[in-house]
Amino acid sequence: MKIIDLGKTEYTQVLRLQKKLFEQKIKEEVEDTVLITEHYPVYTTGKTTKPEHLSDIPPDIPVVPVERGGSITFHGTGQIVVYPIINLQSRKLSVKNFVWGLEEIMMQTLHELNIKSYRHDSYRGVFTEKGKIGFVGIKISHFVSYHGFSLNVDVDKKFFRHIIPCGITGIPVANISDFIPDIPIETVKSILIEKIKNIL
Structure with a gap:
């Protein structure tokens, strides 16, 4: 499995790369690949996005419809986004177990930082006492995955106030920096990469 850190990127640029790798992976022309980035x-x-989930979008920020599951979310700097383009069948993974694994990567990363997290009975993703901190939205076709998950490190939460994140009301959005102020994103990323290697 190849892990590629793209640094900070425009979303549509990485979406095109994902789709290219996805098509190549279906044909088994490339090895399993995990892309890691921060988006502008x-x-x-x-x-599952409904009109009321995005009724207050700032006009200067793009809105991109994509094929993944889930409703609307925000990506921005201070958030680690991970896109696994992998063959689930060759790894003997069901979709349920794959999603569980993505959540587990985030939860084990948080555990290393002494942050308690949990799964919610009704929603996908990762939650803490201060709110939802990890988000999952995937697409599977021909047993190959794309899209993925995101983990908030120190993202500006004002952007989430313009939407109903993931269509969930009543649960705030949290950052790792709510628990550990001034934590470098590279510190979190290095832990996260190790967990990806161990779990995927």
Whole structure:
């Protein structure tokens, strides 16, 4: 499995790369690949997005409809975004176990930082006592995954106030920096990469 850190990127640039790798992976022309990035501000809408979830979008931030599951979310600097383009069948993974694994990567990363987290009975993602901190939205076709998950490190939470993140009301959004002020994103990323290697 190849892990590629792209640094800070425009969302549509990485979406094109994902789709290219996805098509190549279906044909088994490339090995399993995990892309890691921070995006410049963007909103993305998934299959369950409703108009009321995005009624207050700032006009200067793009909104990109994508094929993944879930509703609307925000990506921005201070958030680690991970896109696994992998063959689930060759790894003997069901979709349920794959999603569980993505959540587990985030939860084990938080555990290393002494932050308690948990899964919610009703929603996908990772939650803490201060709010939802990890987000999952995937697409599977021909047993190959793309899209993925994001973990908030120190993202500006004002951008989430313009939407109903993931269509969930009543649960705030949290950052790792709410627990550990001034934590470098590279510190979190290095832990996260180790967990990706161990779990995927």
